[in-house]
Amino acid sequence: MRTVLKGIFFAFLFFFPYKIFAFNAIVLNENVLNDKVIKEINLIGKELYDKTGIFVGVAIADQTPFEDLFKLQEQLIKPNVLLILSKISHKVDIIGTKDSLLFFDKNKVLSPYSGTGTILPILTSSKGKDVFNAAVLNGYADICDKIAKYFNLELENSIGNANRDTINILRILIYGFICFSLLYFVQRKMKRKRNG
Structure with missing residues (x-):
């Protein structure tokens, strides 16, 4: 029985290309x-x-x-x-x-x-x-x-592209925070000029 199984296995290897495995x-x-x-x-x-x-x-x-x-x-x-x-x-x-x-x-x-x-x-x-x-x-x-x-x-x-997506999201958040901070700073300065 063992030799029959070995024979079938080697025949299978012979008839089918290696790249399948x-x-x-x-x-x-x-x-x-x-x-x-x-x-x-x-x-x-x-x-x-x-x-x-x-x-x-x-x-x-x-x-x-x-x-x-x-x-x-x-x-x-x-x-x-x-x-x-x-x-x-x-x-x-x-x-x-x-x-x-x-x-x-x-x-x-x-x-x-x-x-x-x-x-x-x-x-x-x-x-x-x-x-x-x-x-x-x-x-x-x-x-x-x-x-x-x-x-x-x-x-x-x-x-x-998880790394690239993460970096791009971080960039957007950082730039968004910078823009928000600048707008807030300018708005406060303008408010002081109006009040003072």
């Missing part, structure tokens, strides 16, 4: 990303791939030079997008097939401004020791969300 969006990880981030990236990437057929991967290196990471994109299934980051070179970029790069604006994802970009603002912040995990997860999720939006889809596993 495992989806791996992590093309390269030189001990930079932790297991929790890898799991999140794979969940988001698999859902996007299942819904659109577009593979979005991550290649993050500790010691590999930035230029060597470009070669990895050629080995991926097409269409594809690859987020590459080299710690030793201090560089990050998004590359991919021509058609897949039309589905989102990579310059917005790579923007250094916190209201727009989702990678560089985290990498340049001095707070937190685990900026690479946060930056890669944020950037990867942003890429996938933008591609899904292009196809009028919503990803169930998306982490969304």
Whole structure:
């Protein structure tokens, strides 16, 4: 009985492609990303791939030079997008097939401004020791969300842009408080002039 079950299992493996069992969006990880981030990236990437057929991967290196990471994109299934980051070179970029790069604006994802970009603002912040995990997860999720939006889809596993939304809400509250304070100050000054 055991040998029959083994035979069925190996026959199943032979006739069905491996990608049914495992989806791996992590093309390269030189001990930079932790297991929790890898799991999140794979969940988001698999859902996007299942819904659109577009593979979005991550290649993050500790010691590999930035230029060597470009070669990895050629080995991926097409269409594809690859987020590459080299710690030793201090560089990050998004590359991919021509058609897949039309589905989102990579310059917005790579923007250094916190209201727009989702990678560089985290990498340049001095707070937190685990900026690479946060930056890669944020950037990867942003890429996938933008591609899904292009196809009028919503990803169930998306982490969304919670950080950006929180920052924007805080900005609105702070600016609102400043405007209110200024108006209050001007109104009191005008009242004193009328009374005095």
